[in-house]
Each structure stands twice: as C-alpha cells, then as structure tokens.
Amino acid sequence: MAGTGKSTISRTIARELAEKKRLAASFFFTRGKKDISHSRMFFTTIAAQLANSLPVLRASISDAIDNNSDIFQQGLREQWNQLILNPLKSAPTQSIQLVVVIDALDECDSMQDIQLILQLIAEAKDLDTVRIKIFLTSRPEVPIFDGFRQLSGEAYQDFILHNIPLDTVNGDISTFFRQKLSPLKAKHGQGTPWPDEQIIGKLVERAAGLFIYAATTLRFIQGGIDSPEEQLSLILSASKPSRSATAHLDGIYTTLLQHAVLGNWDDQECEQLARRFRQVVGSIVVMFNTMPARNLAQLLQIRFNMVARTLDSLRSVLNVPENESEPVRLFHLSFRDFLQDPQRCSNPRFQIDEKERHTSLFRKCMEHISELQENICHLWGPGVLITEIPDDTIQKCIPPHVQYACRYWFDHFRLGNPVQEDIKIIRQFLEQHFLHWLEGLSLIGEISNGAHVIIAVEEILSVSCKADCFLQRIVLT
Numbered sequence: 001m002a003g004t005g006k007s008t009i010s011r012t013i014a015r016e017l018a019e020k021k022r023l024a025a026s027f028f029f030t031r032g033k034k035d036i037s038h039s040r041m042f043f044t045t046i047a048a049q050l051a052n053s054l055p056v057l058r059a060s061i062s063d064a065i066d067n068n069s070d071i072f073q074q075g076l077r078e079q080w081n082q083l084i085l086n087p088l089k090s091a092p093t094q095s096i097q098l099v100v101v102i103d104a105l106d107e108c109d110s111m112q113d114i115q116l117i118l119q120l121i122a123e124a125k126d127l128d129t130v131r132i133k134i135f136l137t138s139r140p141e142v143p144i145f146d147g148f149r150q151l152s153g154e155a156y157q158d159f160i161l162h163n164i165p166l167d168t169v170n171g172d173i174s175t176f177f178r179q180k181l182s183p184l185k186a187k188h189g190q191g192t193p194w195p196d197e198q199i200i201g202k203l204v205e206r207a208a209g210l211f212i213y214a215a216t217t218l219r220f221i222q223g224g225i226d227s228p229e230e231q232l233s234l235i236l237s238a239s240k241p242s243r244s245a246t247a248h249l250d251g252i253y254t255t256l257l258q259h260a261v262l263g264n265w266d267d268q269e270c271e272q273l274a275r276r277f278r279q280v281v282g283s284i285v286v287m288f289n290t291m292p293a294r295n296l297a298q299l300l301q302i303r304f305n306m307v308a309r310t311l312d313s314l315r316s317v318l319n320v321p322e323n324e325s326e327p328v329r330l331f332h333l334s335f336r337d338f339l340q341d342p343q344r345c346s347n348p349r350f351q352i353d354e355k356e357r358h359t360s361l362f363r364k365c366m367e368h369i370s371e372l373q374e375n376i377c378h379l380w381g382p383g384v385l386i387t388e389i390p391d392d393t394i395q396k397c398i399p400p401h402v403q404y405a406c407r408y409w410f411d412h413f414r415l416g417n418p419v420q421e422d423i424k425i426i427r428q429f430l431e432q433h434f435l436h437w438l439e440g441l442s443l444i445g446e447i448s449n450g451a452h453v454i455i456a457v458e459e460i461l462s463v464s465c466k467a468d469c470f471l472q473r474i475v476l477t
Helices: 006-019 042-053 055-067 076-090 111-126 142-149 166-187 197-207 211-223 228-237 247-262 267-286 293-300 304-312 333-340 354-369 391-397 400-415 420-432 434-443 447-460 465-476
Strands: 023-028 097-103 131-136
Touching: 006 023, 006 097, 023 042, 042 055, 042 076, 055 076, 076 111, 111 131, 111 142, 166 197, 166 211, 166 228, 197 211, 197 228, 197 247, 211 228, 211 247, 228 247, 247 267, 247 333, 267 293, 267 304, 267 333, 267 354, 293 304, 293 354, 293 400, 354 400, 354 420, 354 434, 400 434, 400 447, 420 434, 434 447
Parallel strands: 023 097, 097 131
Antiparallel strands: none
C-alpha cells in the first residue's frame, strides 16, 4: 500500500484487529526515532509479540533463544528463521487467521534491509500450520517496488491509495470540509451556512486528492488567532502553486509558515523569528527521539518561553500537547520532507539544512555531556545495583535533555558537517569526561550503546596518538 495517510490506516486496522483478537504483531517504522528507524529490533520485536498472541509458540521461541545466545546480534535472515519461521512451522495447526501489521517500511534506514525483509516475510505464504497475513504500508519508493518485483505474483496483492478514482476521494474530502468547518461558524455565533458550496469546491480543488492538505487546512483555520473566515481567506488568497505532485500541499505549508512564523513584522524581526524557527523546528525534524518542549529548550539552551511561543504558532503542523510532560511531534512526515527540500520550500528562511542541524545538535550535546561528573547520582557506595537506585533520582541527576545528549551525540556528529574544531571537542571529551559519560549511560540503561560508539569513534575519527592510545587503554581495561 502506498500514499498519504498510510500510518493512520495502519493504526486503525491494528486497533480493530486487536479488538477482534486477530492481531499477531505490529511494527511501526519511523525514520530517525531511536529503535524504530532501523531493522535491528524488527524481527525480535515481532517474535516477542507472536509469543504473546500465540502461546503455542512460546516454547519454540524460548528454545531458539536458548540455543542461539547471540541471536539478537545475528543477521535478519537468522533471526527470521530461528525466532519466527521455524516456530511457526512446528506449531500446532490453528484455525484462526492472524495478521501482522508493518507500517511505513520505507522509513527503515537501510534500503538493503527493506528488500531483505520483503523477501523473508514472503516465505510466510508457504506455512501450513498457522495462517498468517502481512499488512504492509509504504510510500511508493524504488526499493519497495524492486523488492516486490522480485516476489512471485501470488505472494502479495497491492493496493495503491492514489489509484482510487479522484471523484471518490474528492467526495470524501468535500464531506470532510463540510462537516468540520460548519461547526466553527456556529461556535463564533453566526448561524448562516458556512462555507458555501463554491468555497468547498475551491478547497477540494486545492486538496488535489490529498487528505493531509485537508487536515492541515482545517488545523490552520481552527488554530489561528484570527476568525475562521480570515484564516480561510488567507488560504484562498494564496497564489496557486505550479503543478507538481506536492504543489498544493507545499502551497499551504508556505502560507501557514508565512502567517504563523513571520506575520507582519519588519525584516529584522522576521529574520530573528525565522532563525529561531530553524533552531527549534529544525531540531525536531532531525532529532532521533521526541521530547517535551521544556526539555527541548534545555537541550538547545533557549529560554522556554521563546520555544513555547514558536511551537504555539505552529499547531497546524505540530502536535503540541497541553500536558507539558508529553513530547512535541510532527503531525505528518510530509512537513519534514517539505522543509528539507529546497525545491519545495522556496523561502530560504524556512529551509532546514539537515547536516547543519545535526552539527549544531552535536555541539549542544557535547556541552551537556561536559557537565557530567563522577558519581553524579551521589550513590552511597560502590557496587550499587541500578535496580536499587530510584528512577526519580536518576531523572533528577540526569534530566531528559542530558540523557538525550548521552545517547545521540555521536549520531549527530556522524550525520553533520563536522570541522576540525569538532574533532578537538571529541578529543577533549575523551580525555576529561569519557568515564563520566559511561557512568551516565550505565545509569540510564544504555551502556551497550557506548560500546558501539567507541568502535565507531575508532573507525571514523583520525585522532591524535595520545587520544588513540587513551581510548584503546580504556577499552582494554
């Protein structure tokens, strides 16, 4: 399946299958989000869920783990065979048909893994004992098409959302606008029908079959400081974009950013607002994990009220929870794609330079890591178990933004545009705060991540002999 709205469909289907007790397992890929942006935990997660949904598999999966102690470090094919395919083959015959939901496979960060996953899960069609179907969604990208072309025609059926007749889609979008917009006029004390059918027709035409356009338009009209009529007027008065697959969507993103971020301020103030937009929203776009606004402000070292003001103006495209302890998220990944593509985001004030943002976040992370100290949680003695330390103590001594810095500083360095000065920062870190960082990782349960980073640092950085010898000495000890 491909097209806008696939994740919403997947979550709805997964929820309905779970209610009917037919959901075997699910995995929702999201690019740049911790353990769900890659395939390393894909089959192990599916296997764990299968053990819960099909108790008859538990013994076989448990035996596979006992007989292959390093299965979690093995390749995808070995994990698929040992943890999933073989247990399914040996299971008693089941009468009920179960479904595995895999959402946004295109968000997996390895093209080779995507094609391998498709090849492996296609083997489920030959199972005799357990009837398993795979519901998979993806954008229509080349590796996905190539992967499916390598499968036999009987292994899969495809359903392409944008092949639905446009008249059908337009009818649904028209109903959506009519039902969602009319209550807004009544809420503002005017009982006359609004908007009229002519305006509905214009909105449907601009949506061009994209529900994400309709949803973004609605949030823009609902969330503005002006009246619904004035917000709608801004959308309708915007010049029509040139024809392209995303032209109409790009047009509304441009309109709402111009209005929400820059408004009617003078050039000097607009430049400051745009710079803060690129700092705050650009960071959300490239970060590896989401976090609440207050923690984001701490990570970026920007006053919270400035971050909050930026986020509040962008509720049309950002999910900004009223509960400050919940993370800020993008409503739709198409907004991220728009900001990172200069061909689509024509105003340079809003363009997000991905590498520049990664480098900036790397430097912020290193500043926070440099604040770590020995025995940062003030433990009462050596040999204390992590399980004996209250979680609120760890959260107080290593707050979320510092935890993020500990986990992801090297990932931001790797994906940025580092200069010689950044290498000096890492050298200084190795000499002064390396053990403090390892202690921090241990306290937040991420010590294995540190081992991977150490190996990567040795492979990528051309460090001085002194720092290189230091690193080897630490690893060996």
